[in-house]
Amino acid sequence: MSKSVKLYQLSRKVHKWSGLILSVFFMFIAVTGLLLVYMIPLGVADELRVGKEASPSQSVPMDRVVSIAASQGLPNVNSVEDIFRIEYRPSANVYQVRFNNSQSVQIDASTGNVLSTNPDYSTFLITLHDGYFFGNWYRYTFLTITGLSLILLSFSGYYMFGFPLYKRRMAKKKARDLEV
Structure with a gap:
């Protein structure tokens, strides 16, 4: 058996088993990526509100944003440590404060008025999708292995697709050369 055929067979085995094992990841x-893309139509995230139009220099200071968000009486929000992320959305002139407990507060960046305090499960989905929920060990082992395996699966798939085409083309060329 030629080296190219052996490589082809090995490629098929690697492709099959790594694909089966890693298909769960x-x-x-x-699934988490699709949920993130369609989170507003599915009701997973709170739709972004729009604050009063003003320049960023007129924005409420960050310490005031934190105190406003923390004072909303949300369940399991007791301190600044409960904040997962604060986002400033210049197009809407809104601060969006996301908490670890899937709560969100949207604050008008120029007035400090609270625009929304609805649940927002997108934080949970983001942490699931990027692996933060499981910890750095998951992110740097499983997600790295998953990404590298996807690259390996792509190349082995290209090879399995291209090798038979190449062999057929060579066989046709050899048959033409024999006819001449």
Whole structure:
């Protein structure tokens, strides 16, 4: 058996088994990614409100944003440590404060008025999707292995697709050369 045929057979085995084993991770990443893309129509995230139009220099200071968000009486929000992330959305002139407990507060950046305090599960989805929920050990081992395996699966798939085409083309060329 030639080296190219052996490489082809090895490529098929690697492709099949790594694809089967890692399909669980691929599916998990794909499902959480799709939920993130469609989070507003699915009701997973609170729709972004729009604050009063003003320049960023007129924005409420960050310490005031934190105190406003923390004072909303949300369940399991006791201190600044409960804040997961604060986002400033210049297009809407809004601060969006996301908490670890899937709560969100939207604050008008120029007035400090609270625009929304609805639940927002996008934080949970983001942490699932990027692996933060499981910790750095998951992010740097499983997600790295998953990403590298996706690259390996792509190349082995290209090879398995291209090798038979190449062999057929060579066989046709050899047959033409024999006819001449």
